[in-house]
Amino acid sequence: MTEEVLSTPVAIVGAGPVGLSLALDLAWRGIDALVLEKEDGHVTHPRAGFVSVRTMELFRRWGIAQAVRESGFPDDFALSIEFCTSLAGHTLARDEYPALAAMPLPEWSPEKKQRCPQHWLDPVLKAALRDCGRGALRVETRVDGFEQDEECVLVRATDLRRNAPLTIRAGYLVGCDGAGSTIRTGLGIDMEGRGHLNYSMSVLFSCPGLLEQCGKQAAERFLLIGPEGTWGNVTVIDGRDVWRLTVYGTASKFDMDAFDARAWVLRALGTDRIAFDVVSILPWKRAELVAGSYGQGRVLLAGDAVHTMSPTGGMGMNTGLGDVADLGWKLQAMTEGWGGPALLPAYTQERKPVAVRNAAYSTHNYKTWVSPPRCDYLLEETERAAAARREIGAQMKRATQYEWQSWGLQMGYRYDESPLCVADGTPPVPDEYSRYVQTARPGARAPHVWLEPGRSTLDLFGKGFALLAFGDAAMAETASFARAADRRGVPLAVHRIESGQAAEAYGAPLVLVRPDGHVAWRGTGGRDAARIVDIARGAR
CATH class of the missing domain: 3.50.50.60 (FAD/NAD(P)-binding domain)
Structure with missing residues (x-):
């Protein structure tokens, strides 16, 4: 052949x-x-x-x-988080979050999560x-x-x-x-790093009308807490019929021959009166x-x-x-x-x-999820059990908000030490997981500002480098960058920006943005244009 x-x-x-x-x-x-x-x-x-x-x-x-x-995901499905003993059991706490349609655009992006x-x-x-x-x-x-x-x-x-x-x-x-x-x-x-946190099992199951049959409001995820602590979670897949149950394991692999997926789903549901079908199971290792x-x-x-x-x-x-x-x-x-x-x-x-x-x-989030201590009487219909459920629910709600609102983690990563970025001597903004502050400091994601309805500064970036010029004096300095880029075959687009809000967000008359949308350099003049272009393209 x-x-x-x-x-x-x-x-x-x-x-x-x-x-x-x-x-x-x-x-x-x-x-x-x-x-x-x-x-x-x-x-x-x-x-x-x-x-x-x-x-x-x-x-x-x-x-x-x-x-x-x-x-396909319904935009009216609330993305809340619930802590419960099972879907038909006791609710320990709920953290309410809106559906996608009701979620406003963040002030720092033209998009929202999905x-x-x-x-x-x-x-x-x-x-x-x-x-x-x-x-x-x-x-x-x-x-x-x-x-x-x-x-x-x-x-x-x-x-x-x-x-x-x-x-x-x-x-x-x-x-x-x-x-x-x-x-x-x-x-x-x-x-x-840490190659073995634990083994887990993912069970995909179909259950039309699950929420209605359990008397539950919509939620993106249900964290399941039993007498032994948190043992799993049920996560929405399609917003309609399909859900994923994740069963937390131990340091040992699951015995696939002995693993009873239906029994675990029944425990998650908390009732045997709801029909469901197991679609597939997948063992995996958390690391x-x-x-x-x-x-x-x-x-x-x-x-x-x-x-x-x-x-x-x-x-x-x-x-x-x-x-x-x-x-x-x-x-x-x-x-x-x-x-x-x-x-x-x-x-x-x-x-x-x-x-x-x-x-x-x-890993920190996972440890938070499994942090509730053992409580042998958690499922009892007694006042001490009800008090324990309230206390554990409140603790879990406080501890996990760090995860559900991780804007700084999602948006704030930056390349402070990159050899392709030219430091400008300004102090970095705080690196906080839950809070994102836009900055045009070299290495950071270039800030979003609306230039006109439907058009963001982010829409200027991607195919090549973008040089943003704020004001007449800055525009006069762009020619040296254009010449340096042209001589090296580097794609560069020059954009004159009239927005005062953008000028404030970018913090310098001239800002060079890389094709990935991160700032390579910012300053006032083009005297060192050739050196700056060479650094940004990895030639120095």
Whole structure:
């Protein structure tokens, strides 16, 4: 059988949300990518569901935010949190949060968070990739190995449908192939951190009319607390019939032969009078791990291939989408020839601290979830049990608000120590998980300000660098940046900004914003324009 040989600027291994998003980002930048997926591409047990505000900003950039919002989750479903003994049992406390339709836009973003389970999100990403006319997806294609040199990466694969060998010659290879990444293993990169917090079991079940039958108001999540403490949670999937029960385990793996999924769902429901169907079960290991490096040479890694974290907080996929935003423009720069030798190494320097931060936060949340002490009489119909339920509920509500309102964590990550950003000597804003303060300090996400109805400053960023000029004197200084960028082949768009609110938010007459929307430099003049452009493109 003749071996098939393909060529592509970028090969991506793994067609989950991170791999598909990277292919879409590259396509949006005019770069073709080939996505290789060993499975058939269908999601049978959706895990990711929470789409953060920052991720929705990326979807806005790619033109798919509306499609994600309209993917199917009802916008009138309240996203509250309830602490209970079971869905038909005692309510210990509720933390009320509005439905998406009633949720106002935050003052610091043109987007708001969304719920979109992976079996809805992946098709949106695939459709966008198909419609843009760039890039391709090959399912049932297993990557067996790779070799790289100074010119390219040769990827050895197998077309599983034909049981035929396949070779891909790629300019760059990106492993988005999950926690057990074969690409990371092939590079010999180790994971660092806490590799084993516990084993858990995810049970997907269908139960039409669950809330009505249990007499419950809508909630995004029900935390289940028994005499032994918190033992699991039920999370909404589609806002209608499908739910996910997560059973917290121990240091030992579940015995799959002995695990009775129906019995666990019955315990979560608290009654045997409600009909339901178990759709699928998935065992998994909770960990707090980050890769020592995010790549070597022409082979890079993103998503769960470089960071695994407890899902408590919903930061796993969203951290991976942050990797995509950081890596996509760097691959564009290297492919088009305007990126310098320091550009790709900066990917690890920028993204690894973010993953360490998010993983630690997620572990903290998990510990909070399982913090209630044992209370053997919790389920009694006695006054002492009722008092214990009230006390535990109040404690849990206070402790977990840190998670449900983590705006600083979602939006406030920054690249203070990046070699691609020019420090301006100003003090950083506080790095608080629950509070986000916009700043244009170099390394930070550039602030959102409405320039006119429907048009944000964020809409100016993405395809290349953006130089914002506030006032006539600043505009006169932009020519030196334009010349420096043009001589180096760096895409640069100059924008004169008349908004006084934007001028105040950005804090300097001139602000250079990177393609990923982070500030590279801000100042008053263009005397050092060539040096600044070189730093921002990794040439110094």
